[in-house]
Amino acid sequence: MDSDTDLVARMDWVSTEHDVDALLKVMAGWMEHERLEELVERLPGCLAGRIGVASVVVIQETSGERVVKAAHVQGEVSSLEAWGQRLNVGALAARPGPAELAPPEDEPWASGLTLPLDLGEGVEAVLALLSWTRPFDRRSRRLASRLAQGAAATLKRARQAALAEEARDRAQQQAQAWEARATQALAMVHGLGEGVVTLNEAGEVTFANASVARLLGQPVEVLQGRDFHGLVHPQGRCGGDGEPCALELAISRGAEVRSHQDTFERSDGMRFTTLTTIGPQPDASAGRGLVAAIRDLSDYQNMKARQLLNDRMVAAGTLAAGMAHEINNPLAFVDANMRFALQALQGGSEVSPASMEEALIEALDGVQRMRRIVEGMGVFGRGAGESRGWINLEQCLADAMVVSAGEVKRVATLRRVGEPLGQVRANAAQMTLVLVNLLMNVVHAFDASHASPEVVVRTARTQEAESIEVRDNGRGMSGALSAQIFDPFFTTQPAGRGTGLGLFVARSLIHELGGELGCESRPGEGSCFRVVLPLAEAAG
Template identity: 30%
Template sequence: MTASLIPIWSVDVVGSILMIVFAFVSYGMSLRLKKRDPNNIILTYLLWVCLALFVFAISRSAGHLLKQIFLLIDRRDLWTAIQPFSGAVNTFTFIVVASVTLFFERTWVIYGTILKDRQALQNAHEELLYLNQNLEQLVEKRTEALVISEQKYRRIFEVSKDMILVTRRDGRIVNINPAGRNMIDVQSASGGEALDHQYFRDFLSGPGDWGAISRHIENRGFISSEEFDLVLKNGVRRRVLLSGSLAKSPSEDGETIHFLIKDIEQRRLMQKQMAQADKLASIGELSSGIAHEINNPLGIILGYTQLLLRGEDAESDRFNDLKTIEKHVQSCKAIVEDLLNFARTSSPQKENLDIHDIIEDVIGFVRHHSNLENIDINTDFGPRLPLARIDEKKIKQVLINLLMNAIHAVEREGTITIATGINAATGRITVEVSDTGHGIAKENLSRIFDPFFTTKPTGEGTGLGLSVSYGIIKGHGGNISVKSEPGQGAAFTLTLPVSPPNSGR
């Protein structure tokens, strides 16, 4: 039994016709979409694909229809003749579709880049539009921020107690804060802020100091915490701690060096005083031990000498020899006693006393026991001084020692002045003993309170007087200092505690 071919034929013919219809519809719709948006790359790609598929559908459907027609009229030979052409057209259309797809894949990448760039341009356009619309407000805010920043750093620059200095690389001063101006007395030629031809190296005490600073900055770009001596406006040298770095600012012409300079003179003096106190404390401990070891043999020598003197004729040579031994032993015991006084750590017996009464007693004692024929001792007492909290005997010992040193300094003719007052900063009593003598050499000032150090000729001083005085004043919780210039005399200043308010004598 032969099966009917009508269903197969119907599907082939109807399917081919529908394929042609759908091809026309698809191509028509893609063409209309392309006309609506000519620049859309996706629609362009869709149009080309629909066109290729349209050709494929026409070729494929026409081939199937012709095949069925030729088979109905029994002309299979005609179909055999045109079948290769139909297949070739179908293959060509698929090649076209593949080529279009490959081409548009690369085009899509480029299109994506173009979209990104267009979006970036759009964002930039919007930002520029915003800036243009709000330019005045933004400038005002930025200006206000800059003013606040400038005021903040200007205030730091102006109120700093340390010197802040800006120079060129050759050391020419560009700017300096008020603290620095006050320290080294830098002024502009016109009296304004500008500085004309003034160089920082001119204020350094050492001739090679600026060269050393320049080498540090040249090699490392900075200098950190180096000590130098500056010459201040009154000619006095002062130790400073200097740090600086090389900087280049767009607002300034060329490179500049920014310095921060800290005055460490007081710190250095304090360190020297602490070192001096430590040294005196060590010497005191050593002296105490030595004095006790020597004092006992001296006492024995003195005792036996005095026993021998009792049995000797006062006119004999032996008696004179023993008296010489006694004299020198007494001198040694006096030195040992001074050593013990220097090393002794016992607390002074303090009372509330009038310092002026003590000074008058000391002056009377010195005038009675010393030759003051051509030496004037003047007093300059401050009014209404409070009572001093002191040990009378020990303070008298200090004042007598200072007066005797002053008498020796002025030699046979001169003036000694004792002045009193109140230190406004500490509220303590000050006593200054000054003279018009030969003064103290600068190299000796740091050693003046050392035990056994003296500038007197051999045999005229033990070098313990000022050391003992130093210990007594420190034991009172006070201070003793000295100022002197060679040929212009010396001035010793005592600082003493005052009695508590409402306390009696």
């Protein structure tokens, strides 16, 4: 087959049918070796001198980017390319076939022919053939149409191949990006301090991160495919009270269970407390599987136990002076009445039996008051264990008021109003300490110059819950300050006087019982701490 150079050398201004067929065969073979940009660069040179003296190819993307390539038998193309930049491609590409083109006044060519090039969606293209002297007749128009169709077919195939390659490259890049993100996400999940596990519909482990493996004392690969409930409850028991675990609740409810406290068992038999949130997997294509987030509460419980011990010690030290005053009062009249009775018995004075009885009754009353104070102080000697049972909330409040009365009464009057309280399921020592904390907080609520300082403990019951309010008429707090008082390590006391964990631990304990601990305060009006707990009947 003749090369492009051979064809150009033996073609007149107007090619024959045979010449056009030969050129179309040459263009059809371009696809094997050249890319679209190279074809667009080459096409004008192949057409110039065959039909017309010059040819211009203009391609415009929908993005607005325009490519103009031109060729002239004498070689000068800058003015042709500038003319092509000004061409109305959209209007010319919309025409169904060849169209005559009149030259502008400043152009040297005499006649032009434009032909649309169908390169596919998203692009408009035209081929312009220009003549300086000879007009385009019917035959040249027909041959030009054939060449334009062949050129368009070649360019379209090249463009489709380029688009396919771009799409393939983008797909590969996206796949690599997703793979990188998946690898990063997997590394993050494995690096979490909390355990993450996914389960299929049968409750079998489909994924477990390193934290779950560490919690359960087994390698990740051993956990795969295992029954999760059997892993964490090998004895079939979910907790000491026989309550359902988070997994059982999620399955029975068909919905997410948040922050449920469970007791898990490791492979070595050690039991530990967890906080578990479990619910349906967010990916609907995963079927009815579940995903669970598991937090080991061992460190928190150890911290809480240390804080409770610290609170007992701090409270005991703080209350020591007040307790001494509270005991000295009844001790003084016990001493006086016992001396009175002793002198009467020794015959030192004439005393009627009624007076003797009254003195002994008052002495006994003083002893009972001291016993109640000592019994109330027992909360500082009992352990801070986690065991819970049905406790008398009224007794916890009474003990708290007895042991804190001396310290509170140094700065304000203390009185109790409201209904008797019922039972709740809790730890008596912890509950008493919570109430002592709330009562001791009011000691810092008053200035020395405060007029008529008062602390009122108000109790109330509804069908669902019972509440305890500790209200003072002290200096109060701003909204910003009251919003932080339950944060860990936040304290308004001088350095060394408080840990900032008392109210944080108190609220945590109340939340674990299904209750609420909140505070309302206004500057200059005082503060009110309110505990709300479910009644024994509601809780049961």
